[in-house]
Amino acid sequence: MTEVVPITNDDLDLHVDEEIKKYLDPKAPKSFFLFAGAGSGKTRSLVAALDHLRGTMGKSLRMRGQKVAVITYTKAARDEIIRRTQFDPVIAVSTIHSFAWSLIEGFNHDIREWLRVTLNDDILDLQAKEAKGRAGTKASAERLADIASKQRRLARLDTTKKFVYSPDSDNRGRDSLNHAEVLKLAGDFLQTKPTLRQILRDGYPYILVDESQDTNRHILEALFAFQAVHKDEVVVGLFGDMMQRIYGDGQPGLGENLPTDWATPTKRLNFRCPQRVIELINKVREATDKQAQIPCSTAKEGHVRMFVFPSEGTDKAAAEQAICAHMARLTTDDDWLNEDAVKVLILEHRMAALRMGFDDLLAALYPVTQFRTALLDGSLPVVNFFLNLILPLWDAKDDKFGVARVIRAASPLASVSALKDAEDQFEQLAKAQAGVDALVGLLDGNPAVTFRDVARNVAETGLFTIPDLLKVALAGANIKVTDEDEEEERTDRDKGIEAFLAVPFRQVRAYAKYVGGKARFDTHQGVKGLEFPRVMVIMDDHEARGFLFKYDKLFGGGAEDNQTASTRRLFYVTCSRAERSLALVAYAENPERVKNQLLANGWFKPEEIIFGLPQL
Ligand SMILES: Nc1ncnc2c1ncn2[C@@H]1O[C@H](COP(=O)(O)OP(=O)(O)OP(=O)(O)O)[C@@H](O)[C@H]1O
Numbered sequence: 013m014t015e016v017v018p019i020t021n022d023d024l025d026l027h028v029d030e031e032i033k034k035y036l037d038p039k040a041p042k043s044f045f046l047f048a049g050a051g052s053g054k055t056r057s058l059v060a061a062l063d064h065l066r067g068t069m070g071k072s073l074r075m076r077g078q079k080v081a082v083i084t085y086t087k088a089a090r091d092e093i094i095r096r097t098q099f100d101p102v103i104a105v106s107t108i109h110s111f112a113w114s115l116i117e118g119f120n121h122d123i124r125e126w127l128r129v130t131l132n133d134d135i136l137d138l139q140a141k142e143a144k145g146r147a148g149t150k151a152s153a154e155r156l157a158d159i160a161s162k163q164r165r166l167a168r169l170d171t172t173k174k175f176v177y178s179p180d181s182d183n184r185g186r187d188s189l190n191h192a193e194v195l196k197l198a199g200d201f202l203q204t205k206p207t208l209r210q211i212l213r214d215g216y217p218y219i220l221v222d223e224s225q226d227t228n229r230h231i232l233e234a235l236f237a238f239q240a241v242h243k244d245e246v247v248v249g250l251f252g253d254m255m256q257r258i259y260g261d262g263q264p265g266l267g268e269n270l271p272t273d274w275a276t277p278t279k280r281l282n283f284r285c286p287q288r289v290i291e292l293i294n295k296v297r298e299a300t301d302k303q304a305q306i307p308c309s310t311a312k313e314g315h316v317r318m319f320v321f322p323s324e325g326t327d328k329a330a331a332e333q334a335i336c337a338h339m340a341r342l343t344t345d346d347d348w349l350n351e352d353a354v355k356v357l358i359l360e361h362r363m364a365a366l367r368m369g370f371d372d373l374l375a376a377l378y379p380v381t382q383f384r385t386a387l388l389d390g391s392l393p394v395v396n397f398f399l400n401l402i403l404p405l406w407d408a409k410d411d412k413f414g415v416a417r418v419i420r421a422a423s424p425l426a427s428v429s430a431l432k433d434a435e436d437q438f439e440q441l442a443k444a445q446a447g448v449d450a451l452v453g454l455l456d457g458n459p460a461v462t463f464r465d466v467a468r469n470v471a472e473t474g475l476f477t478i479p480d481l482l483k484v485a486l487a488g489a490n491i492k493v494t495d496e497d498e499e500e501e502r503t504d505r506d507k508g509i510e511a512f513l514a515v516p517f518r519q520v521r522a523y524a525k526y527v528g529g530k531a532r533f534d535t536h537q538g539v540k541g542l543e544f545p546r547v548m549v550i551m552d553d554h555e556a557r558g559f560l561f562k563y564d565k566l567f568g569g570g571a572e573d574n575q576t577a578s579t580r581r582l583f584y585v586t587c588s589r590a591e592r593s594l595a596l597v598a599y600a601e602n603p604e605r606v607k608n609q610l611l612a613n614g615w616f617k618p619e620e621i622i623f624g625l626p627q628l
Pocket of ligand 1: 057540
């Protein structure tokens with residue numbers, strides 16, 4: 013095992029930031045591609061570049077009405093960069109979807125014609141498939157429905173005056189564009205419309221893209237085309253790491269065959285991880301581009317342990333608790349015993365839901381495609397009725413001011429107009445109080461109360477206005493479905509809400525913690541760009557039921573294919589989040605095979621691999 017030795021000179025990569033400053037010189041702009049390993053300070057270099065631009069160019073950019081465009085992968089990353097650049101309006105930070113929409117919004121005629129061609133092509137394609145396929149099958153029924161829906165949309169095009177889009181919603185309106193269309197439209201328009209390229213050049217002479225290994229390929233290709241035409245007037249700067257490409261949207265060979273006028277600075281240090289973690293991620297990376305990182309001078313030795321359990325028959329909660337205790341002893345870091353101080357990475361939201369206790373809630377609503385995004389970001393109205401009104405009210409039951417706050421803000425019984433119209437205001441307020449008492453009476457000491465019980469209770473007292481979708485579900489609650497055909501006719505949405513209403517109300521608390529970002533759990537994919545002192549990575553193919561990633565295959569010496577490669581990249585991302593110590597937990601179908609492979613591939617020392625419950 014090649015040991016990594018910390019560097020004595022942490023300035024090894026300092027020249028990169030200086031070079032970037034030169035590329036940003038408006039008299040000699042040079043586009044660049046800064047690709048480097050995890051924790052090497054790419055985001056830091058991005059912020060340094062922005063600070064430099066604000067300091068040297070801020071005034072002239074403002075005078076010309078220009079801005080620096082920064083494209084981030086997530087909203088959280090966007091907010092972080094906005095914060096780190098002190099909310100300076102000259103820095104326009106957006107996610108790829110907002111950026112794309114800002115380019116094409118208002119080009120209604122061009123959008124219409126683009127959609128006309130695209131929809132026609134799609135319909136022809138589907139019709140050809142239908143002609144070849146078998147009639148009467150599920151696939152055929154879906155194809156026919158798809159054709160009909162595209163034809164309806166086509167017929168509507170001429171009456172659509174203005175196309176609308178929101179980067180943060182499901183865009184289900186008549187005149188809405190969907191997320192994929194907006195990215196493709198922006199990509200196509202930028203490639204084919206010189207006017208749009210000029211608008212972009214005049215508005216944004218600097219375009220910096222973070223996490224560009226995962227940035228949508230249509231937009232990246234268009235940015236390359238844009239840069240090629242305006243290379244002496246603009247700078248496009250791409251930041252990223254191909255080893256951290258974990259979404260399918262990016263450009264696979266990004267960085268290969270870069271135009272010769274692009275600069276390619278790189279960084280070799282890792283400022284985040286301890287030595288042992290860097291040694292591991294260098295090994296993991298060996299199978300791809302062999303880029304090895306060097307620890308910075310202050311890097312501690314650090315700890316890594318790999319725990320392997322059979323996927324069947326293991327009490328996972330107990331195992332994970334024992335691992336925390338073991339890690340606390342091994343690292344002499346008692347924060348491993350503090351739930352809130354350990355970041356636990358799971359593959360699927362379901363794995364967090366099971367561990368936290370909102371699995372029924374998730375299982376009911378997650379399958380409803382139109383609900384999914386809102387469910388995971390905490391903005392789904394049918395759940396938020398319980399989350400934002402009922403839960404805070406119940407929590408405030410012993411605090412009369414707290415109760416009054418919720419009631420005044422949201423109860424129609426205590427609204428200004430209700431009180432004004434009431435003959436007797438005290439009587440009116442007593443009605444609201446009776447509603448509160450009925451609700452608290454139902455919830456107190458009664459863990460089995462379901463969302464439906466709560467909704468009915470509130471509907472009876474009129475304490476809050478029930479969202480329409482819940483009203484629909486309550487209306488149908490007593491009607492039994494008589495046969496399979498009838499069941500088929502019901503929408504997934506209605507079935508999902510019905511299942512949700514049968515779930516115990518108390519699951520909403522754990523759900524609130526998870527979507528509020530306060531849980532110790534996060535997904536493997538969701539922590540890209542972040543860092544935590546103690547990281548536990550849970551790898552459980554069976555529980556995750558995923559088909560994109562398979563840890564059994566990565567650890568068990570399976571064939572080297574796309575799935576193994578993407579799992580290896582995901583593993584690299586998760587391991588490289590650790591600032592101090594790292595516990596890896598694999599629930600394997602064949603622990604014996606995993607054991608032999610792990611011992612053979614040299615990623616871990618024998619004493620770092622633990623089978624079954626660790627001894628304290
Ligand atoms: N030159 C430096 N001196 C001291 N600390 C640094 C330096 N560069 C980066 N860091 C620190 O190292 C950590 C990782 O930096 P950063 O998040 O910018 O890396 P990254 O390359 O964007 O990582 P990743 O690709 O893993 O998301 C941060 O805590 C950052 O403050």
